[in-house]
Amino acid sequence: MKQNNFLRILTIILIIVLLSIISFIGVYQKELNQYENILPEYKTGMEFGKRRSVILKVDNSTKTVYYDAEGNEVEHTHEEGEEHSEDEELPEGQTSKEIPINSPEILTQENFNLAKSIILKRLKDMQVPEYDLRKGEDGSLTIQLPENSLADTYVQAISSNGIFELIDSTTSEVLLNNNDVKTAEVLYNTTETGTTVYLSIEFNKEAWSKLEEISKTYVESKDEEGNDTTKNVTLKLDDTTLANTYFGQTMSNGILQLALGSDITTQEELGQIVTDATVISTLIKEGNLPIQYTLEYNNTISSNLTEADLKIAIIIAVIVIGLMIIYMIIRNDINGINMGIAFVGFIAILLLLIRYANCIITINGIMGIIVVCIYEYMFLLEYLKKLRKNEGNIDTIFKNTYFKYLKLGIPICIVAVVFTFSNLSIINSFGMVLFWGTVTFLLYNLATIKYLTVSKKK
Numbered sequence: 001m002k003q004n005n006f007l008r009i010l011t012i013i014l015i016i017v018l019l020s021i022i023s024f025i026g027v028y029q030k031e032l033n034q035y036e037n038i039l040p041e042y043k044t045g046m047e048f049g050k051r052r053s054v055i056l057k058v059d060n061s062t063k064t065v066y067y068d069a070e071g072n073e074v075e076h077t078h079e080e081g082e083e084h085s086e087d088e089e090l091p092e093g094q095t096s097k098e099i100p101i102n103s104p105e106i107l108t109q110e111n112f113n114l115a116k117s118i119i120l121k122r123l124k125d126m127q128v129p130e131y132d133l134r135k136g137e138d139g140s141l142t143i144q145l146p147e148n149s150l151a152d153t154y155v156q157a158i159s160s161n162g163i164f165e166l167i168d169s170t171t172s173e174v175l176l177n178n179n180d181v182k183t184a185e186v187l188y189n190t191t192e193t194g195t196t197v198y199l200s201i202e203f204n205k206e207a208w209s210k211l212e213e214i215s216k217t218y219v220e221s222k223d224e225e226g227n228d229t230t231k232n233v234t235l236k237l238d239d240t241t242l243a244n245t246y247f248g249q250t251m252s253n254g255i256l257q258l259a260l261g262s263d264i265t266t267q268e269e270l271g272q273i274v275t276d277a278t279v280i281s282t283l284i285k286e287g288n289l290p291i292q293y294t295l296e297y298n299n300t301i302s303s304n305l306t307e308a309d310l311k312i313a314i315i316i317a318v319i320v321i322g323l324m325i326i327y328m329i330i331r332n333d334i335n336g337i338n339m340g341i342a343f344v345g346f347i348a349i350l351l352l353l354i355r356y357a358n359c360i361i362t363i364n365g366i367m368g369i370i371v372v373c374i375y376e377y378m379f380l381l382e383y384l385k386k387l388r389k390n391e392g393n394i395d396t397i398f399k400n401t402y403f404k405y406l407k408l409g410i411p412i413c414i415v416a417v418v419f420t421f422s423n424l425s426i427i428n429s430f431g432m433v434l435f436w437g438t439v440t441f442l443l444y445n446l447a448t449i450k451y452l453t454v455s456k457k458k
Contacts, residue, residue, distance in 0.1 A: 059291075219231065
């Protein structure tokens, strides 16, 4: 019986040691002329790497507006080859005036807050993994983003005004705009010749009749003499023309679909078009900014934490954990050794789960790891204390201690669940670590601790 117990303990310890080696050192596979770790890399937050810093300032510039003799705003055009100049002569009856891009009456705290809210929605819709957005007293917005291959795409999404318009290609009359849009999304259709990417714009019910009437009016047609009299519409997003076309059928369901790329056969081209389409759909869906901004600052900033700092932190952590295990051993002999090994295994499995669950490790996430490890250590200490006092057999002691800490951990579980669903990675990281720490506590202790215990009763 004692031999069986020894073999069981030895087997569990060997498994823990193996998992610890995998977690702390890795699993290496030869790739070409070098060995590479096949475990997923830790995903770190902006504190540990480069980040993109962006500042949007309220546009204080002016624009020239032209009026006819009746005071109506008109479009000012030049003859081919002519350029605009401040002292040029205007047509008879026409006048001009310099007006601010943002009129004073719209520069209110309400609109500043609304602009911030819209940009937050854009960041969420673009699934930016981590960001920090702050509003200045003057309405300026400072945004911190992760520096990666999509950083420029994120900057484009947050710095655009997002003014969407469906206009008459001849008269420039605005037929539909942001206020008429319910939502927008990117769709795909794959055939034998390749993949087509669509931008699908769904208008609100109030605009359904407008779209239906437009789709009946702006169609391909010819007069009695066979001349082309087709009426076109132009879809514009800010200063970019998305399409200049006519309708081939009546749009009675309030949905307008626009092909942004067709017969795509390569993954690289598909990825780029989907990225561009996602930006467009996000800008249309979340609405235009009430205030126009200019991109004043857009630079990459390195982290204040160096690789040397991280190495020092790891060394300190190893020393602290070592001292904690030594205390266990001094107080509890053989069971202290086994529980010390179990404690290392707990940390190793938690770190493996963090890797595979794609948790973003931030400063808060590290705090979550510390909280979970301290909680596990307290559980082991109390379990060992009850063993020393012989408060029943091993099964009873483990059961009482385990369920006691399950009850004490309910607030941690609640925080883990609530924080995990947060959109801010600084909060989400803490919640995710607590969540996987809870899972590890529940399953790992149940599977190992009782079976690593050596009974001292004679």
